Amino acid sequence: MTTPMLTKNQSLVFDILTRAEAPLSAYTILDKLRDQGFRAPLQVYRALDKLLEYGVVHRLESINSFVACAHPHEDCHSHGLVAFAICESCGQVMEFHDHEVDHRLMDWLKSQKFKAEKSTIEIRGHCANCTA
Amino acid sequence: MTTPMLTKNQSLVFDILTRAEAPLSAYTILDKLRDQGFRAPLQVYRALDKLLEYGVVHRLESINSFVACAHPHEDCHSHGLVAFAICESCGQVMEFHDHEVDHRLMDWLKSQKFKAEKSTIEIRGHCANCTA
DNA sequence: ATCAATTGCGTTATGCTATAACGTGTGCGA
DNA sequence: TCGCACACGTTATAGCATAACGCAATTGAT
Ligand SMILES: [Zn+2]
Ligand SMILES: [Zn+2]
Ligand SMILES: [Zn+2]
Ligand SMILES: [Zn+2]
Numbered sequence: 001m002t003t004p005m006l007t008k009n010q011s012l013v014f015d016i017l018t019r020a021e022a023p024l025s026a027y028t029i030l031d032k033l034r035d036q037g038f039r040a041p042l043q044v045y046r047a048l049d050k051l052l053e054y055g056v057v058h059r060l061e062s063i064n065s066f067v068a069c070a071h072p073h074e075d076c077h078s079h080g081l082v083a084f085a086i087c088e089s090c091g092q093v094m095e096f097h098d099h100e101v102d103h104r105l106m107d108w109l110k111s112q113k114f115k116a117e118k119s120t121i122e123i124r125g126h127c128a129n130c131t132a
Numbered sequence: 133m134t135t136p137m138l139t140k141n142q143s144l145v146f147d148i149l150t151r152a153e154a155p156l157s158a159y160t161i162l163d164k165l166r167d168q169g170f171r172a173p174l175q176v177y178r179a180l181d182k183l184l185e186y187g188v189v190h191r192l193e194s195i196n197s198f199v200a201c202a203h204p205h206e207d208c209h210s211h212g213l214v215a216f217a218i219c220e221s222c223g224q225v226m227e228f229h230d231h232e233v234d235h236r237l238m239d240w241l242k243s244q245k246f247k248a249e250k251s252t253i254e255i256r257g258h259c260a261n262c263t264a
Numbered sequence: 265a266t267c268a269a270t271t272g273c274g275t276t277a278t279g280c281t282a283t284a285a286c287g288t289g290t291g292c293g294a
Numbered sequence: 295t296c297g298c299a300c301a302c303g304t305t306a307t308a309g310c311a312t313a314a315c316g317c318a319a320t321t322g323a324t
Contacts, residue, residue, distance in 0.1 A: 007301065027280070040304065045282065050301095062193040062252045064281060064310095083237065085246045094244060101236045105215065105255065112226060113260035114217045120194045122252040123237065128245035139272065159309070172275065177311065182272095196281095196310060271320075281310070288303080294296085 003054045012036050013047040014068065017057060022091030023065035058095070060084060062122045070095040081105065083121035089130035135186045144168050145179040146200065149189055154223030155197035190227070192216060194254045202227040213237065215253035221262035 006014060016032050017024060024032075026044045038044065048066055051057035056069050063086065070093075080102040085094040101121075109116050138146060148164050149156060156164075158176045170176065180198055183189035188201050195218065202225075212234040217226040233253075241248050 009302075025281075041282070042284095043303075046301080061254070062250075085241055085244065085248070087246075088249070094246065096240060098236060098240060101233050104230060104233045104236070105253075108228060108230060109217055109255060109257075112217065113263065114219075114226065114255070115258045115263050116217070116255045117220070117257040118194075118255070120252055120254040120256075121237075122193070123241060123246070123248045124251070125241070125249040126247045131245065131247050141273075157310075173311070174313095175274075178272080265324100267322105267324080269321085269323100271318100273316105273318080275315085275317105276313105277315100278313075279311080281308100283308070284306085286304085286306100288301105290299105290301085292298085294298100 003056060007047075007050075009038075009043055010047045010050055012038075013044060014051055014056065017051075017066060017068040020068075023060050023063060023067040023086070023093055025065050029066070058082065058084070060086065060093070060122060061120045062086070062124060067093050067095075071097075081119050081121060083123070085123045085125065085127070087127035087130055088124050089126055092127050092129075094127070135188060139179075139182075141170075141175055142179045142182055144170075145176060146183055146188065149183075149198060149200040152200075155192050155195060155199040155218070155225055157197045161198070190214065190216070192218065192225070192254060193252045194218070194256060199225050199227075203229075213251050213253060215255070217255045217257065217259070219259035219262055220256050221258055224259055224261075226259070 012033055013029055016029055026041060026048060029048075030038055030041055030044045033044070048057060048059075052059060052066075056072065058067050058069055059065075060067060067084075080097060080099060083096050083098065083101070085096070087093075105119075106116065144165055145161055148161055158173060158180060161180075162170055162173055162176045165176070180189065180191075184191060188204065190199050190201055191197075192199060199216075212229060212231060215228050215230065215233070217228070219225070237251075238248065
């Protein structure tokens with residue numbers, strides 16, 4: 001998918017996420033954008049929906065938060081499954097892709113005749129900096 | 133971890149999950165247990181916390197629901213990462229374990245000096261029965 | 265026996281996450 | 295000009311999860 005021009009609200013949300021050093025919840029984004037005129041959660045969620053659709057933002061299901069894609073110039077939808085390592089101390093997220101894991105999972109699903117549509121791979125723990 | 137005797141509330145919650153054909157949300161469980169005297173969400177969440185700790189129940193982060201472990205006589209904490217395929221039509225969940233995927237992810241994390249603690253692997257899509 | 269610590273339980277209140285439903289305005293092609 | 299698609303704004307509501315309090319039963323040490 002080629003990313004269309006972002007609307008004003010989409011740009012505001014995307015900029016916040018791009019500058020953030022950790023994933024943000026929708027309500028945190030809302031708070032950060034109150035000065036820019038944001039008033040209601042839907043303004044954030046609607047922008048996020050589009051950004052997710054365009055593949056420039058990822059949703060982290062295990063922490064109900066959102067993060068800008070770490071590979072902005074590739075297409076995260078084309079290089080298969082995306083995995084995240086999330087530090088529970090500092091919040092930092094590492095995003096990575098692995099075709100081996102990808103194929104292995106897909107083969108298993110295929111053997112079960114399961115048609116995969118969306119995937120979530122998230123590992124929580126502690127990053128190098130935060131490990132004592 | 134060896135599973136201790138379950139308390140009354142834990143048993144009630146576990147039985148509901150064991151008999152369910154699809155994952156249940158905490159509030160759905162609450163509704164199903166009102167006749168048994170359940171009144172508040174905490175009664176469910178507290179039981180779930182223990183069942184998760186014992187490893188006999190899994191939480192599906194992507195759908196805010198809970199499911200009984202499909203491998204009750206193994207120890208899901210010992211055979212590495214657990215993955216789930218969740219059908220978005222009928223709700224059925226397939227639980228599986230794959231050491232290949234496991235090692236591959238763990239190797240990557242190790243190379244990043246990331247200390248993994250909890251993992252979430254969930255694939256949403258459509259099962260064989262529900263595929264047109 | 266007594267005390268302290270632990271664990272489970274029940275209740276009320278609250279907070280966080282997400283969507284429904286309605287209406288407005290703008291741009292654009294038929 | 296009409297109809298449609300889309301972004302937007304607002305209010306209200308639904309759904310998920312925990313804080314904080316107090317009580318009761320159990321256990322284990324003194
Ligand atoms: Zn990405
Ligand atoms: Zn860290
Ligand atoms: Zn299991
Ligand atoms: Zn199905």
